[in-house]
Amino acid sequence: MKSFESRRAVLPLRKDRGSYRPVAVAPSPRVAALQRRAARxxxxxxxxxxxxxxxxxxxxxxxxxxxxxxxxxxxxxxxxxxxxxxxxxxxxxxxxxxxxxxxxxxxxxxxxxxxxxxxxxxxxxxxxxxxxxxxxxxxxxxxxxxxxxxxRSLPPLISSPRLRHLRARHRKARCALASLVVARTPHPTKQEHHGSMTTQTTVTQWGKQTSAKEVWSRVEAVATPAWRERLSAYWKDLTEDTVLFHEGDLVADALDVGPRPLVVSGDVRLAGLLTDGHQADHTLLVVLGSLDVENVATVSAMFVAGDARIRGLLFGDSLGDDVFCVGGGLKARALVEQHHHLRAEGALDVEVLVGSKLTGKGEPRKRLEPHEALLPGAWTGEDEDDDGNVTDSTLDTRGLRAMLRAGKPVLADTKLGPVEKALAAAREKVARGEKAPRLSLAQKKLKVIPDEVFSLATLEGLTLDFNPIEAVPPRIGELKALRSLSLEDLPVTSLPEELGQLSALKKLSLRYCKNLTRLPESFAGLESLEELYLDAKGLETFPEVLTRLPKLKKLWWWRFFNTPPEKLRALVEGMGRMPKLTHAGFLQGELSQLPEDLSPLARLKQFKLGMDKAPESEVRRLEAALPPGRLHVGY
Known part of the structure; x- marks a missing residue:
């Protein structure tokens, strides 16, 4: 930087009290404009x-x-x-x-x-x-x-003979470098006894490489024609390949099937887990004898010519192109499938089934949801009731597979069904003297309400949503302490007169009861009812009995699909005759035109319009008919 003396030479000087100082020169207009722009x-x-x-x-x-x-x-x-x-x-x-x-x-x-x-x-x-x-x-x-x-690779999105042929060629190339079949525990024929304990030596490979055509001659001598026909769809991709062939029985603690198909001429008995697919895109296990294992986790095809006994759980996970096929009978404590076919030519002896793709002679004793049959970590909750109880769930396939491989327990106590468990929990609450016990039996596949429910005299909340219950019994009137009752999506055509005896009831939901066309006259006995949910599509017209409910403040109408104009007019006029009503709404569906006269709604504190489709002009007209701030658009 230049010194003060050097700057004196180029800047004008002004004398001030005996000294000189430089005087700044005013910038040109262009420079001043640029400086102002830079400052801004x-x-x-x-x-x-x-x-x-x-x-x-x-x-x-x-x-x-x-x-x-x-x-x-x-x-x-x-x-x-x-x-x-x-x-x-x-x-x-x-x-x-x-x-x-x-x-x-x-x-x-x-x-x-x-x-x-x-x-x-x-x-x-x-x-x-x-x-x-x-x-x-x-x-x-x-x-x-x-x-x-x-x-593990992702399972194939589609299945076809051409894709199976490509998979087989892919396996053939990989098998040159991959380990064949690894068993984590030893062969039982080599045992050493030490007192009361038995130890086994470790064998790391099973079977020997054999031509697939040569092994097929052994396969044709066993099982039923139907079983062989299903196996042939997988086997024909192996005609130019080799398989691992194990002569005799195969006994171990656990078995992981590698990328090369494995055929066992005898029985397979495992103390632990049988699994496949984690080392290959697609593999195959064929057992020409019987199968006896603790647990099975499969993402590929498994064929058992004899009987299959699974002491714990069989978990099949694929995209619908793989199968667990048994030529004899199938006995298991639990079968869990995720788009995986389970088939048995013989009789079924299955305690619990989670899924639907099971074919065999007989039926499982129980069909449960994932959260009802499995421990937490093997499923993900999708829906809960008001008490926080899970009512719907999906399989967590990764978590379930990890729990099986880690040797952790995965099955919940299924001796009591979900209904029995819920009733037992409610009885325990009553025995402990809790003030407000509640019972949720939503989505439990009930056809009738269990009699044990009516023995809970102090029950204050009851949920029966989404069950195929065709009739509500008159004993519902025995639950005098009920304050909340939900009967959503029941195929009922009428309600019992005894429902009017629930004098303490404050909240009642009848949404999605599409077969319910009218309300009983005894409805007027619900003297404490404050909030009501009704199905507008099912009811023929406005129920006049609602005008005689002394404390009803909130009325929510659901499902408006092809609703006649005269029904809409009756609903609006009827709400105008309810002196205590403060909140109401039309929710779900489509409305092309609202009634001409909307003045009966003007005294409401809030009106909700939650339509999937409604003309903007009708929304503005409704907003103009209500006091400012009283209309809420949405659910």
């Missing part, structure tokens, strides 16, 4: 530093306004690009790891991602970015390329 843009310290650097390189004392403006424009152009690159770099590890877990074929995708991640990681490390992000990206690239983890 509020340059950041980074921009000012860039402008000063540019000025020093050009030999100026201070940055010119043009340089400041240029630096600002440069920053505003480059900053979004930098942010975009940073965002892509930060997202890249998550994308790479996700694709690593979900990949379905080969290692080419992994190496491509490795190269991309490596380049982006080096750019982040040495291009002025975040060192942590760069290191994370490089690490993700290494994981993606070298693949230290071997996740």
């Amino acid at each position: 843009l509020n340059p950041s310290p980074r921009v000012v530093a860039q402008a000063k650097l540019s000025a020093s390189l050009s030999g100026r004392d201070a940055p010119a306004p043009v340089q400041v403006l240029a630096s600002i424009l440069l920053e505003r152009v480059t900053r979004p690009v930098e942010m975009l690159l940073d965002g892509l770099c930060l997202m890249s590890p998550f994308i790479a790891l996700t694709l690593l877990v979900a990949r379905a074929r080969g290692a080419a995708v992994g190496w491509i991602l490795c190269v991309i991640d490596g380049g982006m990681g080096l750019l982040q490390l040495f291009g002025g970015g975040s060192a942590i992000a760069g290191a994370a990206i490089l690490f993700a690239g290494v994981l993606t390329g070298f693949q230290p983890f071997k996740p």
